[in-house]
Amino acid sequence: MLLLLPQAIVDGFLIGGIYVTIAIGFSLAYGVMHIIDFAVGEWIMLGAFLGFYLNIWTQWDPFFLLPFVFIVFAVIGFVFQPVIHRVLSGKKGNPLLMGLVFTFGLGLMFRGLGLTVFGFYSHSIPSALSANSFFLESGNFFVTIPVIRFAGLVYALSITIMLHYLLKKSDFGLAVRALSQNRDAAGLMGVNAKRTSSYVYGIYVGISAMSGVLIGCIFSISAQMGGDYTVFSFFVVVLAGMGYLSGVPWAAFLLGFVQSFFLIYFNPSYTLLAVFAILYVVLLVSPKGMFAKGV
Amino acid sequence: MRHRNILWFASVLSILLILPLITDDAFFLRIITEAFMWIGLAMAWDVLAGYTGYLNFGHGVFFGIGAYTTAILMMRSEWSFPFALPAAGVVAGIVALFAGLPTLRLKGAYFAIATWALSRAVQQVALVLEITGGPDGMRLPPFLNPKFFYMLMLGIVTATFLLFWFLMERASFGLKVRAIREDESGAMALGLNPTKIKIQAFILSAVPTGILGGMYAYWITFIDPASVLGDLVTDQAVVMAVFGGLGTLFGPIIGAILIFLFKTYFWAYLADYQVLYLIILGLLIALSVVFMPNGLWGTLTGYIGARQALRKGLAVNPQAENETEKGDKTHE
Numbered sequence: 001m002l003l004l005l006p007q008a009i010v011d012g013f014l015i016g017g018i019y020v021t022i023a024i025g026f027s028l029a030y031g032v033m034h035i036i037d038f039a040v041g042e043w044i045m046l047g048a049f050l051g052f053y054l055n056i057w058t059q060w061d062p063f064f065l066l067p068f069v070f071i072v073f074a075v076i077g078f079v080f081q082p083v084i085h086r087v088l089s090g091k092k093g094n095p096l097l098m099g100l101v102f103t104f105g106l107g108l109m110f111r112g113l114g115l116t117v118f119g120f121y122s123h124s125i126p127s128a129l130s131a132n133s134f135f136l137e138s139g140n141f142f143v144t145i146p147v148i149r150f151a152g153l154v155y156a157l158s159i160t161i162m163l164h165y166l167l168k169k170s171d172f173g174l175a176v177r178a179l180s181q182n183r184d185a186a187g188l189m190g191v192n193a194k195r196t197s198s199y200v201y202g203i204y205v206g207i208s209a210m211s212g213v214l215i216g217c218i219f220s221i222s223a224q225m226g227g228d229y230t231v232f233s234f235f236v237v238v239l240a241g242m243g244y245l246s247g248v249p250w251a252a253f254l255l256g257f258v259q260s261f262f263l264i265y266f267n268p269s270y271t272l273l274a275v276f277a278i279l280y281v282v283l284l285v286s287p288k289g290m291f292a293k294g295v
Numbered sequence: 296m297r298h299r300n301i302l303w304f305a306s307v308l309s310i311l312l313i314l315p316l317i318t319d320d321a322f323f324l325r326i327i328t329e330a331f332m333w334i335g336l337a338m339a340w341d342v343l344a345g346y347t348g349y350l351n352f353g354h355g356v357f358f359g360i361g362a363y364t365t366a367i368l369m370m371r372s373e374w375s376f377p378f379a380l381p382a383a384g385v386v387a388g389i390v391a392l393f394a395g396l397p398t399l400r401l402k403g404a405y406f407a408i409a410t411w412a413l414s415r416a417v418q419q420v421a422l423v424l425e426i427t428g429g430p431d432g433m434r435l436p437p438f439l440n441p442k443f444f445y446m447l448m449l450g451i452v453t454a455t456f457l458l459f460w461f462l463m464e465r466a467s468f469g470l471k472v473r474a475i476r477e478d479e480s481g482a483m484a485l486g487l488n489p490t491k492i493k494i495q496a497f498i499l500s501a502v503p504t505g506i507l508g509g510m511y512a513y514w515i516t517f518i519d520p521a522s523v524l525g526d527l528v529t530d531q532a533v534v535m536a537v538f539g540g541l542g543t544l545f546g547p548i549i550g551a552i553l554i555f556l557f558k559t560y561f562w563a564y565l566a567d568y569q570v571l572y573l574i575i576l577g578l579l580i581a582l583s584v585v586f587m588p589n590g591l592w593g594t595l596t597g598y599i600g601a602r603q604a605l606r607k608g609l610a611v612n613p614q615a616e617n618e619t620e621k622g623d624k625t626h627e
Contacts, residue, residue, distance in 0.1 A: 036404040038352070038411075087584055094476070098584050100350050100407055101537055105580025108530055112573025227526065231415050234408040242404070269423040276416040279409060284397035287405075 006143045008264045009257065014149040016249075016256025017156030018211055018218070022229070023236035023248045024163055025207035031180035031243050032200045034096070035084060038103040040208055041230030042110035047073055047209020048221040049118050052125050062125045062217050063151065069213055070206040077205025081198040107226065114223035125216040152214050159207060160249075176200055180243070228272070235275050239282055241289025251290065254278075311449055315442045324441040328448045328514070330555045335452040335507050336528070337535035337547035338459060343500040344533075345542030346463055347493060348476030349399065350407040353414030355528030357387040357501040359421070361508025362523040366433045367426060369513070376438075380509045387505025388498045395497040400490050414529065421520040432519025435512060444514045451510065455503040460544055462499070472496050476542075531558070534576045538583050540590025549592050554579075 026040055037043075047069050054065050087102045088095050133146040167173035175196050178186035187193050215221065215229070236255055240247030258278065262271045286292050315324060340354045361383035368379040398409040421427045463469035474482040475489050482489055512518045531554065539550020554576075561572055587594050 036407070038407075083585065090588060094348055097344075097348055097350060097403065098588055100404065101533070102581055102584040104350075104352060104533065105537075105577045105584065107577070109574050109577025109581065112570050112575075112577055115570035115573065227415055231412045234412065238405065238408060267423060269419050272412070272416040272419045276409075276412045279412055280394075280397055283401065283405065283409065287397070287401050 003140060003142075004264050006141050008260045010143050010145060011149075011260035011264075012257035013253060014145070014153050014256070015218075015259055016253035017153040018214055019232060019236050019252035019255050020249050021156045021159045021207055022211045022233050023240065023252055024160060024245065025204035026233050026237055027240070027243060027245050027248060028163070028167075028176070028200055029204040030237070031245075032176055033081075033084070033088065033197050035088060035099050035103065036234075037204075038100065038230060039107035039110055039226075040233045041226035041228065042107045042114070043073065043077075043205050043208040044212035044215065044229045045114055045221065045223060045226040046110060047212030048125070048216040048225070049114065049212075049223075050209065051213030051216055052123055052221060055125050061129070062127050062213050063129070063155075066155070066210050066213060070210045073209035074202040074206030076202075078198050078202035080205070081201040082194070084201070085194065085197060107230070111223065111226055114226070118223045120223065122220045122222040123216070124220040125213065127217045130217065146218075148217055152218055155214060159210075163203075172196070172199070231272065231275060235279055238279060239290055241291055241293045244289060244291065244293040247289055247291045247293065308453065315445050321441045324445050326559060328441070328445045330552060331445075331448040331452045332507055332511060333531065333535060333555045334548050334551040335448075335455050335503055336532045337539065337551040338452075338455060338544070339500045339504045339507075340532040341536040341541060341543075341547045342459055342463065343496050344536060345540075345546070346469065346476065347472040347496045349403050349493060349497070351410045351497070351500065352407050352529060352533070353410035353412075354500075354504065354532050355524060355526065356410070356414040356417050357391065357504040358508035358511070358528050359417065359520070359524035360390055361387050361505030362512035362518045363421065363427055363433070363508075364505070365509035366435055366512045366518055369435055370433060371426065376513055380506060380513075383509030384502040384506040387508070388502045391498045391501035392494060395494045399493040399497060414524070414526070418520055418524045421524055427520070430520065432517060432522070433512075435516045435518075437516045438513065444510070448507075448510060448514075451503070451506060456544070456548075458503075459499075464544065468492075468495075530573070530576055534580050536590075537580050538587075538590060540592035540594070543590070543592050543596075546590045546592035550590065553591075 022040070022044065026037065029035060029037060050069050050072060051062050051065050054060070054068065055062050058065070084099065084102065088099045090098060127148055129148040129151050130146070133144050134150070136143045136145070165173075167176060175186065175191040178189065178191055179193060179196055183193060212221070215225075232255060236248060236251040239251035239254065255275070258274055259268075259271055262268050262274060282290060311327075314327070318324065336354070336358065340351060344350050364383040364386040365376075365379045368374040368382055369376065374382070394409065394413055395406075398406045422430050427433065463472070471482070471487055471492050474485065474487060475492060479489050508523060511523065515522075535550035535554045536547040537550070538554060539548065540546025558572065561575075565571065583590065589597060
């Protein structure tokens, strides 16, 4: 049993990387638009299927398709955002509540769309990188690192660094941070709230879709996968503290560890129960996330 | 209730009571029995979502827990149905109490997420446990008496309706939950304990749902994780309540009847395109939120109220204080 421990830790670390990217996009959208997007898992699913079909059609490696998937879904998100904005700024009813209901309906629609168009079967996206793996050995312990998972981690790190640069060094990032602090004041300083929110939502949808392609290379994709990834995204964001970006990697890696430990040591069917149990305990003990810095 | 409303209520109820006496059409009775069930589920969802302002995206979990409780007690412990049915409500209530304890102290989004995660977790667990029969589900002894189930379902749903009507429209509890929905800190400043009241509302919503689940198990005689714990139960309850009108008693009823009729026709004629149904449900939620935030019932009563006000020459709409109107408060 102990022999597999390093493998479990490494696997968790490698899987966690992808959750970081999803959760950062999600936190970004939450920070700017104050929207909890229940359709996040469905964006991942749709992105994964776009990657799958593009891969069949062009025969390119999925890693080369990532920018294309990003652009397609960023445009979709950009075009879509005004509808969500309209719901959130509605005068009737409780806008936040309505926003939640709206994205829930959206997610339902996408899932139905996915099941109609893509069917019920599971697929996986073949990549040239899937074939190889690094093998490390030291005494009794050994670790296998599939190249594809390592590439996923590299992808996650580069996206995170790019986003960090975008947020902290560019004018656009300044506008985004201003918006998430105080919407009205940012508007007075000349930030175009609507346009910036649309960009942010586009980036978030694009990143989610791109991560979907990677998930398709590493695990498998099916039209029903969305719900689980919605739960995972929430788990990471809630654990990190809603809107607290620096906590995201820790929560994401914790999720990766939980997943790989349950896969190796217990029954993977209990993963979601463990996820709920951790969520439950964290909310009970420290409602603002593990670092008590959320909102 | 004003006299006219009592008259309406009594006449509808008596028609529904007479119905099984004049018809023996089992199919017809079955459709109406299921419609009652959905009315109950949509009403129960609305108590928490519409009145209290907390969205439960895992409502189906209580339905499933109720169904499995009844099934397990009847099949594994040999309880009789009259005892196993209330037990379903009790277990659902206990689960709601514990699930709500940490999550209801927080803002609505946390609760929506936690209930959603809970429902997915329970789905997965029911698939692997021995006692639930795993993916094969459970079979209950058939009790083939459509009229019995019709009457029992009607009784449960009517009792639920009257309970909700009393608590939400007559008792102070309804005012308390509305105060929490409108402004939680304000409610706290008035001396209310929001967490306690929210948990009460959550249990109030979970118990009838659990009982309906138990009914369903004995009525259909076969349950499996996909049918009673699947997302479709929650999805449909949400659509019915949102389409009908959140925060009203009649909205979910009307929504449930319309959506259920649509579903029955849809599945009868377009059985090959069942997944299309999900798209339509999702589209309906999204469109209702964008174009009809008060739902069918809210929009209708608002329209009628405005017409009456115009006729009386009043400048102010007397229905403006309707519970579906919440002013232009923004929660930032």
